[in-house]
Amino acid sequence: MSHRPTPSSQPFATGVIAGEFAALDAGGVPPAWIKVTPTGRVTTRDGRSYAFDPAALAVRFAAEGISVPVDLDHSVQRKAMFGEAGTVVGWVAELQARPDGLFARVDWLDAGKATLAARTHRYVSPTFSHDDAGNATWLHSVALVPAPALAMPAVASAGGSPQEDQPMLKKIAVALGLTETADEAACLSALTTLRAETVAKAVHDQAIANLSAATAARDAAEAKLATLAADARKAEVDALLEGALTEKKIVPAQREQYAALCATAEGLNQVKALLAVTPKGLQASALDNQNLPAGDEDLTDPAKLSGLAAQFVRRQAEAGITISHADAVVAVRDGKHKETKK
Template identity: 55%
Template sequence: MGAAPASGAVPSIGDVLVELAAAPAGEPGGEAAWIKIAPAGTVRTRDGRTFSFDPAALAARFVADGVDVAVDVDHAAARAFLGGQAPAVGWIKALEGRPDGLYGRVDWLDEGKAILAARSRRYLSPTFPHDDLGNATWIHSVSLVATPALPNMPALAGASPTTPLATEPAMKTVLAALGLVATATEAEALAALTALQGRVVDLSAYVRKDVHEATLAQLTAATATLDGIRQANRKTEIEAVLEGALTAKKILPAQREAYAALCATEEGLAQVKALIAASPAMLGASGLDRQPTPGAAAGALTAQQLAICEAMGLDPEAYRKSLAAA
């Protein structure tokens, strides 16, 4: 059973499809059959919605309208405004209010008879508009459905797997946000959305230009300061790594600049750290590091330094000059 639009209008997105109990349609046949469309009084669906039905008032509205009510499949007529097809499989020729509910006399078409014979959809579910209190006002259409909505009812109907009742309040909220009245049509809502999409936002209406520029300048200065701190910290880290390697005799002074160049990137620094950690000391301490070679002139290489030159294939004089310059 479902909520439909106001009289004379097709259902819109804001209308609520309400699926409630209806009696089994009975055995298919050539004669029109009376079936239960809705119970009388207040009812509660299995998904928690509550609606009220006045069978006599609904039957009177049917007579006043003078229009047969279509029977479709799975509320196709209520969704036809989206562009789908909604062929009728039967027509309700009369409505009658009874103590236990609203009944309709259905004239089944061949397609409706086939569906009933196949038992693929055995229950009826009306689509109707209602007021804010949930009182049904008229029957828009009735559908053959497969899933019952109300428990413990001799008459069963289709129940939506979702809770479409929340659609109407949500749609009203959307319309209000768009600056439209609650009764705005789908076309009016789409037009408002299209207008919003094409609008260019002027930021000057929200932030003064001088404040914006001052904030950008502060951000630029802060970024430069942060970069300077990072570079200084990086240089300090590189110096510590190389000095530690020299002290541990894992690199030679002549190799320092080459290792420093390798540390130009974060990846290079990580590789240098790993290489130094895995490298053994080139020479053990001999106690002669600070002792000059006997008979050597001031500034001459020590015995250990000469041994390093010989082991590394370095020119002693070039090595001595590099030490003096360090």
Template identity: 55%
Template sequence: MTVLDAFAADPDAASAKRGPEWIKLAPRGKFTARDGRVFDVDPELLASRFDREGIDLPIDIDHATVKKALFGESAPAVGWISKLEGRADGLYGKAEWLDEGLRVLAARTHRYISPTWKADDAGKVTWLHSAALVAAPAASMPAVASADLSATPEKPMLKAIAAALGLSEDAAETSCLSAISNLKARIDPAVHNQALDQVKTLTAELEARNTADHKARVEALLGGALEKKKISPAQRERYEALCATPEGLAQVTALIETLGAGLAPSGLDERRAPGDVATLSAEDRTVMRALGLSEEDYRKANGLTAA
């Protein structure tokens, strides 16, 4: 196990009460962290990427740049790494200390350096994000040492958060943050209830309009049939009952279309003398069968003398 003391590369800095100019960030090659994870560091690879990007790396306290940024909190640097260099025993960084960094180093409350980097599944380190002054030795805890930026420093907590948000356990920080932001955009319950009430009102209005339209169609059909004497006034109530549904209206419409214009003498236009038995026409019998009436009931409904 390698312990990365902030003053290891510059022992005179501690006695001189100044910040060390060069700090060792990681050992060369494979090493095992105290939490059991194995990493493989290629100092030249990391130094080359640093040179290409041309961006100084922050030094913070207890990995605040990673942990506090997750919740949108401020995480100011206490120093900056302006250069990376590969040496025989590992990766070194040239540090430019700010006043707060010098104060922390002088107080010796955070003596150790812990790098924050990204590594692939095999443990190969591909990118150095920042470094932190910590109270515990490097790689001492999952929440502190060698954090992979594709996940939170404390992976079990991220899994729980992802599950609560309905995401997969391996969801990245950015996915979790996006889901949390989306929670703020949810519809207010009051607005939701108001929308439901509007839907109910519109539904009731539509049903009322459909009912009125249906009734108007029935009135038009039966009124026309009466005018053309295809049905008698006594038959209207029975036909109207059959037209209670759209399907029934369609069936009655088809039935009335088959009836001829004008009914046979039925006693409605002129009453027959008692005892004068009227003969039912073929149309009378068609209507009688359609209404499911016996001849006696049909004659009674139409004011005809019983046979």
């Protein structure tokens, strides 16, 4: 027989009745059978009325084949509101209808035997579901309690029962975002939903770590792509302007301005279009093939500067050194071309 209680959509009543039983026999053995409910209708001290049909309750128990828990102080029902397990001290293995009430055969656990031996809980109080007329329809659990029902307030623990004597349930309902009139079933449903939507801290932390790592990897990839794109653009611009210098479509002094224009994709396309229709404007000069006297070098004249740069490129090539026209212009400006003449 299974030990998992069957859920009920009907309201529960808890602690409304309680009867005394013999805790241990003369030999210290706990009772095999205990009386769970009376027969017929009873009225609680707050005026509510419940009716018990032992035969119907026993038949339903046998049909479902579900062991009913025996706990302490109705802890199974009350702690379920918080997703916790109650203190189970035994299991109802069989229900039997007798003329004076419903009796249960209990398989006592060690905790139950110890409780009975200590005589701290000498009364039996059932938790049961009922219809609107108060007829008990299903036995949810059986509790060992320390006092009879007449010495405790009658407490209903789920839908359909008065809430005036349950200030804690009202506070729980409000904390769960429900109204004060919400019953225990509604609170349990809201709590179950809340627990289902709650993520364990370890899972949350791991998700954050994974997200951070993915973000860092994305940022690194984007930075690398940006660097590659910048390098590719620079190489393209350098090749374009070196070609323009070689073809004498621009003079070295204009290189930086053209490079600035190429800073954007649109600017690069415009420079390409401009150079495509620009004829070779700087024709060969006599300076290309002559060494000018040192005192005659006018480095402010673009044509002379370009000619000296061309000579420098040629001399470097004869020496087995490859140098761009732009670098040759810089070398001429720095006077390095004079050093190579010596």
